[in-house]
Amino acid sequence: MKNTLVVDRARWAHGEGPASRLYRSSDKTFCILGTYLHQCGVPLRLLRDKEDPLVISHPKVPYWARMAENVATLMYLNDLPRARESLRERRLAMIFHRFGVCVKFVGRPA
Numbered sequence: 001m002k003n004t005l006v007v008d009r010a011r012w013a014h015g016e017g018p019a020s021r022l023y024r025s026s027d028k029t030f031c032i033l034g035t036y037l038h039q040c041g042v043p044l045r046l047l048r049d050k051e052d053p054l055v056i057s058h059p060k061v062p063y064w065a066r067m068a069e070n071v072a073t074l075m076y077l078n079d080l081p082r083a084r085e086s087l088r089e090r091r092l093a094m095i096f097h098r099f100g101v102c103v104k105f106v107g108r109p110a
Contacts, residue, residue, distance in 0.1 A: 002040045005096060006102045007032060010110040014078050015089065023047035024057075029110075032078045032092055033071065036101070037061060064099045085109075 015018040025048050030038065034047050041060040043061030050056065052075060058104045059067035064070050077083075077091050093103040 001070075002036065003101060005036045005039060005101050007102050007103060007105045009105055009107045011035075012109075015081055015083060015085075017079055017081055020079050021048075022050045025049055031075070033065065033074055036096070039066065045101065053067075062099070070095075070099075 011029050012035065012041075013024055013027075013031050016068050020029075020031040022037060023030050023044055031049045033053055034050075037053055037056070037060070038047060040045065041058065041064065042058050046056050046058055052071050052101075053061055053072055054068060074092065074095060077088060077095070080088065093105075
């Protein structure tokens with residue numbers, strides 16, 4: 001498990017409703033869960049165009065990311081259209097903090 005998650009806003013797919021993926025190959029963006037899993041060492045080939053981590057079998061996927069309730073909450077907040085960005089970031093960081101992960105958002109949106 002990785003204790004720090006760095007989210008590059010320019011490569012972060014969010015606020016798009018169900019269109020985001022762990023790693024969306026069409027535009028090379030990640031949802032927040034995809035960013036975390038990739039930084040944990042899960043290969044891009046396993047993340048590519050997948051909706052959630054529940055379908056991924058890899059030892060680097062942490063236990064909490066295999067629990068449907070946790071995944072659903074993070075996906076909902078990540079994908080919620082028209083949410084204030086500062087509030088979205090703060091809420092996502094709070095949830096990751098519950099799992100011992102510090103989130104840092106960097107850069108500007110694309």
